[in-house]
Structures are given as C-alpha cells and as structure tokens.
Amino acid sequence: MASAPTHRVSGDLAPALPFSSIFRFQKQARDDILGFITKWAELGGIARFESRVFLAYLVTAPEGVQRILQDNNKNYRKEVRSARVLRIVMGDGLPLSEGDKWQAQRKVVQPAFHRQRLAGMAASMVDAIDSMLHRWEMFAALGNAFELSSEASRLALDIVGRTLLGDDVREEAETLERVLVDIFTYLNYALNHFLVVPRFIPTARHRALSRALRELDLLLYRVIDRSRATNCGNGTSDLLAMLLEAYGDDAAKRVELRDNLGVMLGAGTEPQRWHSVGHGIF
Numbered sequence: 001m002a003s004a005p006t007h008r009v010s011g012d013l014a015p016a017l018p019f020s021s022i023f024r025f026q027k028q029a030r031d032d033i034l035g036f037i038t039k040w041a042e043l044g045g046i047a048r049f050e051s052r053v054f055l056a057y058l059v060t061a062p063e064g065v066q067r068i069l070q071d072n073n074k075n076y077r078k079e080v081r082s083a084r085v086l087r088i089v090m091g092d093g094l095p096l097s098e099g100d101k102w103q104a105q106r107k108v109v110q111p112a113f114h115r116q117r118l119a120g121m122a123a124s125m126v127d128a129i130d131s132m133l134h135r136w137e138m139f140a141a142l143g144n145a146f147e148l149s150s151e152a153s154r155l156a157l158d159i160v161g162r163t164l165l166g167d168d169v170r171e172e173a174e175t176l177e178r179v180l181v182d183i184f185t186y187l188n189y190a191l192n193h194f195l196v197v198p199r200f201i202p203t204a205r206h207r208a209l210s211r212a213l214r215e216l217d218l219l220l221y222r223v224i225d226r227s228r229a230t231n232c233g234n235g236t237s238d239l240l241a242m243l244l245e246a247y248g249d250d251a252a253k254r255v256e257l258r259d260n261l262g263v264m265l266g267a268g269t270e271p272q273r274w275h276s277v278g279h280g281i282f
Contacts, residue, residue: 014043014044014046014047014048014057015043015044015047015048016043016047016048016049016050017040017043017047017048017049020049020050020051020052021051022051022052022053022054022194023194025049025051026192026193026194029192030188030192037058040058041058041060044061045059045060045061045064046058046059046060046061046064047060053194054081074099077098078095078096078098082191083096085187085190085191086187086191088186088187088199088209088213089183089187089213089216089262089266090259090262090263090266091255091256091258091259091262092255092256092259093105093256093259093260093262093263094106094109094260094263095263105256105260108242108243108246109239109242109243109260111242112164112238112239112242121159121162121163124159124162124163125159125162125163127162128155128158128159128162129155131158132151132154132155132158135151136151150177153173153176153177153180154173154177156268157169157172157173157176157265157268158173159268160264160265160268163238163239164238164239164240164264164268165223165227165238165239165240165261165264166227166238166240166241169219169223172219175215175219176216176219176265178212179212179215179216179219180212180266182208182209182211182212183209183212183213183216183266184266185205185208185209186205186206186208186209189205216262217258220258220261220262220265221254221258223240223261224240224244224254224257224258224261227240227241227244228244239264240261243257243260243261244257
C-alpha cells in the first residue's frame with residue numbers, strides 16, 4: 001500500500017490527512033475502517049493525522065514497522081486511550097502489558113504458537129469442522145434454518161477449546177457469544193466516540209457490559225479450575241496448561257491468567273468484531 005518515494009519521510013514532514021477534525025476521523029473509521037486506513041496508507045509509508053486533540057501516524061513502510069516493533073521497540077508505548085478502554089476487558093493481558101512484564105508473558109505464550117505446534121493442531125481443527133458439518137447435515141435433514149454467524153463462532157470456540165485450552169467449551173458457546181456481543185458493543189462505542197458517557201452512569205450499555213464481564217469471569221475461572229484439576233501433572237502442552245505451569249498457585253497471577261485467556265477467547269472466537277478495535281495495541 002505504501003509508495004516507495006515517501007516512506008523515508010518522518011515527523012511533521014510526513015503527508016497528512018486532508019482534515020483535522022477528530023469527529024470526522026472517528027466517523028470515517030466507524031463507517032469503513034478498512035477503506036479509511038487504506039486511503040490513509042496511500043499517502044505514503046509514513047502518514048499522519050493531526051488535530052488539536054492528538055497526533056497519530058500510520059506506518060506502513062516495512063523498515064518503519066521493523067524499527068517500531070523490533071529494532072527500537074523500547075522507544076514506543078502502546079496507545080494510551082485505546083489501552084485504557086481495552087483494559088476494562090483484557091486487564092494486564094499480553095496485548096496491553098509493557099516491558100519486562102510483556103516479555104515474561106510472551107515467553108510463556110509463544111511456544112503454543114510455534115509453527116510445528118500449529119501444524120499439529122490441524123487434526124483437531126479438522127475434527128471440529130467435521131463436527132460442525134455433521135450439525136449442518138442434521139439441520140438440513142430436519143429442514144431447520146440456522147444462524148451462520150453463530151455457527152462460525154461456535155466452530156471457532158470449539159477449535160480454541162481443543163487447541164489452546166485443552167477443554168471442551170462448546171456447552172458455553174451460547175453464553176459466550178452473548179457475552180462477547182455485549183462486550184464488543186461497548187468497546188466499539190468507547191473506542192469510536194470521542195465523548196463517552198462515564199461508566200458509573202447506569203446506562204443500558206453499561207449495565208450490559210457489567211453483566212457480561214461478570215459472566216465472562218465466571219466462565220474463564222471455571223475453565224481454569226477445571227484444567228488445573230484434570231491436567232495437573234499430565235504433561236499436556238496446550239496454552240492453558242503452559243500458563244498454569246508457569247504461574248503455579250500464585251493467587252496474584254490468577255487474575256493475569258484470566259486476562260490472557262479472555263484475550264485468546266475473544267480474539268479466537270469473534271475476529272470479525274476486532275476490526276474496529278485494532279488500535280496498534282499488539
């Protein structure tokens with residue numbers, strides 16, 4: 001997407017979006033985030049948006065991305081406003097942590113996503129797909145309609161349960177889907193509006209968020225306790241088992257473990273909902 005002649009430009013010399021209104025910025029991001037970012041990227045490898053409220057850069061030049069994420073990563077912090085909103089759900093999970101804490105968490109999580117382990121997950125993924133197709137065959141035989149989006153979420157949850165959690169969480173599929181809808185509804189609202197109603201005001205959106213967070217906590221801690229009881233000492237290598245081994249019985253780490261599981265479940269089962277909350281936090 002970036003044009004080669006401009007990717008060496010940096011700082012205030014970088015080409016800017018042709019407007020400075022934060023409200024227009026957020027409206028365009030809400031209406032068509034992919035189209036908006038694409039047009040922004042077409043300004044060059046480094047392009048900026050500047051308003052009286054904040055200054056933002058979009059870096060698409062490969063060498064610029066490498067400098068930010070790898071070569072000089074200690075010079076950059078994760079975007080503060082988005083992190084503050086997302087922390088309501090993710091706490092101090094991997095996407096929002098910084099420095100040594102981020103390094104420690106990534107060291108634990110990374111082996112679960114090694115290329116060889118991902119290849120080894122293929123059989124579990126195939127089994128999950130076969131199970132879904134069997135459900136669809138029953139629907140067809142009975143002449144029943146079904147919600148494709150819900151089925152896709154159910155499949156993703158099944159795969160996440162088999163490959164990352166070492167647990168069958170399909171029974172919680174309907175609850176989790178409803179919980180995530182309420183959570184992502186709030187995140188989309190809070191991240192895409194400059195003026196946000198304080199959470200202590202009991203609006204319908206805020207009440208739904210509070211209920212969803214309580215239910216999510218119950219579900220995640222239930223999965224953690226079930227895994228601790230069934231997999232202790234069994235040498236399993238799913239993500240949750242790795243986290244349990246790394247954190248041990250440390251009560252303080254129990255919350256961090258919950259945060260990371262919330263991230264994995266949310267990202268793994270509802271990827272279509274993340275399109276408007278990807279504010280460079282990873």
